[in-house]
Amino acid sequence: MSQLNRERVLRAATRSFLAQGYVSSIDAIARRAGVARQTVYEHFESKDALFQEAVRGLARRVLVTLDGSPQELRATLTRFALAYRRRVLGAQGIAMFRALMPEVPRFRPLARSMYAAGAGEMVRRLGACLEQAMHAGQLRRDDPEFAAELFLGMLVGQERVKRLFGVTGHPPGDRARAQRIVDCFLRAYQP
């Protein structure tokens, strides 16, 4: 069993599932990987197993770094806002959402751990960052995770919905918009 073929299949499966959801046929995945159907089953128990492994590999892609000194909070948040919007509102992010949502009821534990590793972790990190800023007197004191969730909601909330419904909204790379949202957030949380 070559590790190489395994990787090939996994990559092909990821692409297929992203594009068409769980309904992608094993045949299509094998063809895309340039491999026989039997070879897929050589490396993965079943379609479910393949799906789960492919999907797990996606969780990490949601995270966005959150760097910068706490002094220049506005700059840090703006950089983050732009990166997060690009990640989440980009074609990849939307496709992932679409592919995953309908399968949640069939893969509850997987879905939960996906949230924890992706968006949930993002909330925690952002919350920690905001907490620092609160302690430094740059933000009004309040529950930092609540603030983080509000901020993330402001950043992508309605625009993700638009995109999921196939309505094209503002481009995720729109600097001015990211800036405006950050400023709104800072106003709401000024000390």
Added chain:
Amino acid sequence: MSQLNRERVLRAATRSFLAQGYVSSIDAIARRAGVARQTVYEHFESKDALFQEAVRGLARRVLVTLDGSPQELRATLTRFALAYRRRVLGAQGIAMFRALMPEVPRFRPLARSMYAAGAGEMVRRLGACLEQAMHAGQLRRDDPEFAAELFLGMLVGQERVKRLFGVTGHPPGDRARAQRIVDCFLRAYQP
């Protein structure tokens, strides 16, 4: 062709599609409606047609009334916040999202018109309401639709994601939370 049977089928289809998405079989829908498969085809061209009609009936359910005098803005927004959260974060709202998302690529025009009639209309109405408040000097002047989108994002953004991933968040009927979000919004937009 009895109108009664037509209604029965439509109701059953709506429930089935909400529960399992487009994959619900016509057989299952017919059984649920207490009707023969053939009867379904008597009233609807095809599964696609049935799906589209069932789904169209759902669009209206998203809208939430936005009443109250402009004087008591905080009370109006809080009432709205609670109702909107209940509507969108409730089991129905989440199921609808899950059922629709994956089919968007196959039904682009339908999806767009669904957005326009549901969430999009909500943004417009809320924007109009906020604009009044801005003119009355109760809110800082700014693009009212932008403000509306931010507000909706704050209200349900991250929590909808949680629920879609099967993570149970705060109950949608949580008055205190709705209140807190409204207050954050008002702080961001105080004159």
Added chain:
DNA sequence: CCTCTGGTAGACTGGCCAGTCTAATTTCGG
């Protein structure tokens, strides 16, 4: 040169489903 391993192509089973067709039955207006 031979054999073992991982791979390939394609046949095959069993299951599900959309959509059509038929023959029998019910319903209801006139």
Added chain:
DNA sequence: CCGAAATTAGACTGGCCAGTCTACCAGAGG
């Protein structure tokens, strides 16, 4: 009460798919 329209159960076609199986092939290591 009659006859047309609506409805029913169930058979049937054709298509797709997961997963198994078999027979064949290529190359690497002894």
